[in-house]
Amino acid sequence: MGTEGRVGDTDKNRAAYKVLVVDDEPDICWAIENALGLHGYTVTSVSSAEEGLGLATVACYDLAFVDAKLPSMDGVEVARHIHNLYPQVSVVLMSAYYYSRDKTVSEHLDEGILAGFLAKPFELKKILELADRVLRGNEDEDSSTSANSSG
Amino acid sequence: MNQSIEGVQEGLFDRLPLGLYLTAANGQIIDANSAFSNLLGISSPEMLLGHNIQEFLVDQKKILSWGAMNELGGEIRHRVYLRARGGKRVSVLERLVPLREQEGFQGYMGLIVDSELYQEAKPELALTKLSGVPPEQDDLLEFAFQDLCEVVGIEEAALVLADSESSLPYIEVACGSWRDYSGELLSSAEKVTEETGLCLQLTHEQQLLGALLVKDGLLGEEVKVRHLYQMSEVLLALVDWTDRDVYVDHLEQEFNHGVTFTDHLLNNIPVSLVVLDRRLRIVALNSNFASKMAKAKGDMLHKEIDEVFPPALLQYTHLDNRVREAFHKGNPVNGGKLTYRAPGLTSRVYYYRLVPLKIKGEVQRVVLLMDDITDQERLGEEVRQMERHLASLVECASDMVISMDLTGRITTWNTASEEITGYRSGQVLGKALTSLCSVEHRPQLERMLSALAEGDKVPNVEIDLQCGDDRDPVPISWSAAPIQDGEGSVTSIVAVGRDLTERKRLEAELIRSAKMASLGVMAGGIAHELRNPLSIVLAAAQLIQQYDDPEIHNQGLEKICRATKRASSTVEALLKFARGGGGQMARVDVEETLDDTLSLVNNEIRLHKVVVQRDFESGIPCIKGNAALLQQVFTNLILNACKAMPKGGKLTLATRLFKDNQVEVSFKDTGRGIPEENLLRIFDPFFTTMPVGEGTGLGLAIAYTIIEQHQGHIDVDSEEGEGTNFRVRLPVESSN
Numbered sequence: 024m025g026t027e028g029r030v031g032d033t034d035k036n037r038a039a040y041k042v043l044v045v046d047d048e049p050d051i052c053w054a055i056e057n058a059l060g061l062h063g064y065t066v067t068s069v070s071s072a073e074e075g076l077g078l079a080t081v082a083c084y085d086l087a088f089v090d091a092k093l094p095s096m097d098g099v100e101v102a103r104h105i106h107n108l109y110p111q112v113s114v115v116l117m118s119a120y121y122y123s124r125d126k127t128v129s130e131h132l133d134e135g136i137l138a139g140f141l142a143k144p145f146e147l148k149k150i151l152e153l154a155d156r157v158l159r160g161n162e163d164e165d166s167s168t169s170a171n172s173s174g
Numbered sequence: 175m176n177q178s179i180e181g182v183q184e185g186l187f188d189r190l191p192l193g194l195y196l197t198a199a200n201g202q203i204i205d206a207n208s209a210f211s212n213l214l215g216i217s218s219p220e221m222l223l224g225h226n227i228q229e230f231l232v233d234q235k236k237i238l239s240w241g242a243m244n245e246l247g248g249e250i251r252h253r254v255y256l257r258a259r260g261g262k263r264v265s266v267l268e269r270l271v272p273l274r275e276q277e278g279f280q281g282y283m284g285l286i287v288d289s290e291l292y293q294e295a296k297p298e299l300a301l302t303k304l305s306g307v308p309p310e311q312d313d314l315l316e317f318a319f320q321d322l323c324e325v326v327g328i329e330e331a332a333l334v335l336a337d338s339e340s341s342l343p344y345i346e347v348a349c350g351s352w353r354d355y356s357g358e359l360l361s362s363a364e365k366v367t368e369e370t371g372l373c374l375q376l377t378h379e380q381q382l383l384g385a386l387l388v389k390d391g392l393l394g395e396e397v398k399v400r401h402l403y404q405m406s407e408v409l410l411a412l413v414d415w416t417d418r419d420v421y422v423d424h425l426e427q428e429f430n431h432g433v434t435f436t437d438h439l440l441n442n443i444p445v446s447l448v449v450l451d452r453r454l455r456i457v458a459l460n461s462n463f464a465s466k467m468a469k470a471k472g473d474m475l476h477k478e479i480d481e482v483f484p485p486a487l488l489q490y491t492h493l494d495n496r497v498r499e500a501f502h503k504g505n506p507v508n509g510g511k512l513t514y515r516a517p518g519l520t521s522r523v524y525y526y527r528l529v530p531l532k533i534k535g536e537v538q539r540v541v542l543l544m545d546d547i548t549d550q551e552r553l554g555e556e557v558r559q560m561e562r563h564l565a566s567l568v569e570c571a572s573d574m575v576i577s578m579d580l581t582g583r584i585t586t587w588n589t590a591s592e593e594i595t596g597y598r599s600g601q602v603l604g605k606a607l608t609s610l611c612s613v614e615h616r617p618q619l620e621r622m623l624s625a626l627a628e629g630d631k632v633p634n635v636e637i638d639l640q641c642g643d644d645r646d647p648v649p650i651s652w653s654a655a656p657i658q659d660g661e662g663s664v665t666s667i668v669a670v671g672r673d674l675t676e677r678k679r680l681e682a683e684l685i686r687s688a689k690m691a692s693l694g695v696m697a698g699g700i701a702h703e704l705r706n707p708l709s710i711v712l713a714a715a716q717l718i719q720q721y722d723d724p725e726i727h728n729q730g731l732e733k734i735c736r737a738t739k740r741a742s743s744t745v746e747a748l749l750k751f752a753r754g755g756g757g758q759m760a761r762v763d764v765e766e767t768l769d770d771t772l773s774l775v776n777n778e779i780r781l782h783k784v785v786v787q788r789d790f791e792s793g794i795p796c797i798k799g800n801a802a803l804l805q806q807v808f809t810n811l812i813l814n815a816c817k818a819m820p821k822g823g824k825l826t827l828a829t830r831l832f833k834d835n836q837v838e839v840s841f842k843d844t845g846r847g848i849p850e851e852n853l854l855r856i857f858d859p860f861f862t863t864m865p866v867g868e869g870t871g872l873g874l875a876i877a878y879t880i881i882e883q884h885q886g887h888i889d890v891d892s893e894e895g896e897g898t899n900f901r902v903r904l905p906v907e908s909s910n
Contacts, residue, residue: 050714050733050737054713054717054733055713058716092781119704119706143708144708144710146716147716147717147720
């Protein structure tokens with residue numbers, strides 16, 4: 024489900040990065056695909072943890088947006104798998120359930136399993152900022168923390 | 175012989191009806207009594223002294239015969255005429271007894287009996303006069319007595335004398351076969367008194383001669399005592415003993431065997447019997463009385479009543495006064511109760527009566543009859559205690575306890591009934607219970623009462639009662655039963671009613687609190703269910719803002735609409751859930767309610783990796799119920815199923831029509847199951863297997879209550895390790 028979009032200068036650099044979205048809400052996937060794809064990122068969406076983990080083995084992703092509640096597996100669990108198997112992939116947890124200061128979220132941020140947290144509903148520019156910061160800045164905790172704030 | 179009796183006899187000489195005179199051999203009077211002088215119309219016997227008896231004889235022939243008799247020296251009996259003063263002739267019987275000493279013929283004793291006196295048959299008078307024979311002339315008395323007996327016509331007789339002081343009576347003189355016993359003392363335990371008369375057994379040298387009763391009639395007819403006289407202190411009895419042998423045989427039997435049939439009867443009846451005389455002395459008593467008093471008969475016989483009964487008892491019962499009253503009035507007295515504790519025995523309760531015994535129209539004895547009613551009293555007391563106990567139970571009960579006749583009219587109405595309904599018992603007694611019940615419940619109550627009157631058992635029902643004051647009708651849970659007599663026919667109806675006001679309030683409170691608990695559990699899910707569509711809306715709106723791309727615009731607007739509707743329906747389900755409780759019963763589509771519930775708990779289901787299988791039968795009718803309450807039940811059952819499957823599993827929701835009039839909804843999970851020992855308790859309030867703080871233990875209790883309110887039924891099957899199946903059955907609308 025790749026999305027080709029209009030690509031600018033900055034976008035050309037972004038095109039080198041492959042982003043995976045795992046959410047059972049297809050409309051959320053649609054929104055993220057557009058929000059990042061229109062700015063040059065190569066975005067792939069899947070609706071289940073299994074599909075996501077499967078894709079991760081065959082393709083090299085740089086960033087994964089994983090929903091916290093998936094039908095068969097917890098998003099945090101998916102993040103842990105990805106972190107263990109492919110440490111180069113940065114995982115951002117999305118949730119309508121958790122909020123940024125939740126114990127579960129902060130613990131996994133501290134452990135480095137999560138690169139960031141995105142509370143639903145979210146501003147599109149936050150997604151872009153988060154992606155840019157995680158992929159370009161390589162800043163760990165500070166950027167993650169700032170990216171956690173939700174509207 | 176008794177000195178006092180001798181002295182008295184001397185004084186009585188003149189009162190004899192028998193004229194007596196003594197003459198010298200020539201006929202000159204040397205002594206006479208007043209009866210003789212009276213007969214001749216002469217005021218004093220002394221005036222006769224010195225006269226010759228022949229001066230008073232009318233018939234000269236008699237004088238001749240007098241002379242002849244003089245020669246013969248034998249006894250002469252004849253009828254003569256005496257010439258009384260004024261020339262009046264008096265016809266008498268005369269008996270001339272020659273008096274002889276060693277010197278030969280000394281003179282005559284003449285006994286003159288006024289024949290007119292006997293013709294008038296006044297033996298009493300004659301006998302009275304007889305007792306006056308001078309003691310120094312015992313012979314005279316004997317002659318006189320025999321004369322008298324002959325004239326009166328008694329062959330066997332005894333003259334018994336006794337003083338009233340203390341000595342035993344003795345036979346003064348007797349005739350016939352009694353003659354041998356002249357002068358004998360008679361053995362007797364009885365004291366001789368004016369009141370008791372003589373009551374003797376005549377024995378001589380161990381041989382029973384007979385029994386004497388001076389006051390005849392007292393012991394029946396066996397004893398004939400013709401006459402009894404009291405003269406000064408002397409009792410004089412003329413005893414007729416003509417049929418002595420017969421009586422002796424009879425009496426000997428009694429004497430030897432000790433008892434008569436009557437005695438036997440009296441001693442064996444289970445009644446205490448005491449015969450009292452006027453002085454309140456016990457003159458007879460039976461064995462029963464003796465055993466109740468724990469005393470020997472002999473120790474009580476002849477004792478006065480206050481020597482036998484303790485003074486306190488007499489004071490308390492006035493028994494002595496009542497006996498006197500019975501003597502006085504001659505009417506039976508129903509005395510009443512009397513409690514007596516004999517030494518060494520337990521206290522007994524008696525009912526006593528006093529029966530006066532009349533003899534010749536006069537009360538001579540009073541019989542005290544005492545029935546031992548201790549056992550009846552104790553039984554009665556037990557019954558009364560039980561009655562009081564039951565009555566106080568009914569009165570103290572916090573539930574209504576009422577009884578009705580077969581037509582449903584109220585016959586008893588306890589305190590709790592007054593408090594619960596506000597109707598005083600006086601306001602409702604005699605009224606039909608149906609008149610107090612709220613109008614819509616009336617047919618149901620009528621059906622119940624008529625079933626009860628038929629003796630049928632009826633299930634508990636909930637029927638509202640109107641109040642005597644301004645309050646709303648009170649919801650009452652009724653448990654009623656027919657009361658049957660010993661033969662099984664229904665005599666009345668008893669009903670116990672419990673005020674449900676408080677319970678209903680608590681139930682409502684429980685339901686509310688459980689709802690809050692469920693809301694807490696669901697909060698996360700609700701957040702998820704709302705934030706996801708909100709995310710879509712927000713993201714789509716921003717994309718539309720940022721990009722002037724018709725495709726994005728179209729897709730975004732479409733997604734916004736869809737997500738908004740989705741969020742709205744979530745909110746609606748939540749409202750349905752939160753709003754319930756006070757809602758009315760209405761037509762409810764069970765499947766729709768299940769779907770609403772699923773949409774609320776969808777997140778929890780997904781969180782637990784539970785797969786839901788909907789297995790709905792087609793054409794399920796609606797039920798009558800409260801959708802919000804049912805949703806609460808379904809929520810609880812689904813959340814429980816999720817908790818039972820922490821590693822995921824399958825939840826099958828199935829609906830079907832059960833027995834044509836119920837809709838069955840089942841919640842079948844593949845979880846860990848419920849241990850058998852917990853199965854019976856899972857509907858109990860506050861029963862939980864969850865760690866403290868995680869479960870209220872109210873969920874299933876409330877589910878149970880709600881289903882009960884719907885007149886439905888909830889039950890459960892479970893097998894450990896296999897899963898659990900909850901079944902809820904609800905009556906379809908038409909049948910309700």
